[in-house]
Amino acid sequence: MTDTNVTKTGAAPDFSRLAADLERQLRLRAIPFGMKLFESAKEMESIPKIRRPQAVHTLDQIVAQCARLGWTVGVRGEDLVGDQCRSVVGLGIQDEKWSSGHRMVGVWYATL
């Protein structure tokens, strides 16, 4: 196995090598991927060849577009359906009503 560790020097690892080694070591059938939050949507949009959703999606659909199709995708809250997907990653409104889980009642849980 190749040496992927650059962090002994404090530098960032060689991510290409890290990904290849992980895929080979664990016989992965989906692409390892990274996730990063941006304080500025403008900085996200500045990424060369960034894909922006053309429809409304769940965040796990966006994740799948990366892990299964190899896409680099950037999202803002309005690209995602509902407060559930947005709020887990801090792009939504985590108010008391949402936090109560009321939308799940009768669907996944009998009561609050």
Place this chain on the structure above:
Amino acid sequence: MNLVPDGKYEALVVAPLNKWGKREGGIAGPLDVPDIALFYATPGAMIYFINGLQWKGYKRFDWSVVGESSCADSWGRALKIREPSLSIPCFGERRYGGVLDEEMLMALPPEDMVKAMEGMQALAKNGLRYPIPQYGIQQDVRARLGVSYPKR
């Protein structure tokens, strides 16, 4: 649920791990280092990866299962507390996110992924490798265990 606090971030990016770390003229770009690295794998692969994580600086892991909304167990938790976070993907993640029946999800800081890789290398040198070869459910186990756990 583990949630990233709202109000600070405007956007999120997901990109294949091999796309990160690119620099132009030595200057870090927006895809320099991810906040977290993630991968889907089978339970067998995951436990081997976890063994690698535990090779140095052992600690027991305690993870959450919120049920539906497993994203909070994986990327939500890892983004919030920057610790390895394993999840059993939920119905929604399988129905809409295309997760297969046999897959689990690991989310963790990239430096922990490096740590796990080094740990798996050490385990492999001890003869503990993935895929895990079957020994035989009716074989006398002492011969092999004597190799894995030599008398001290």
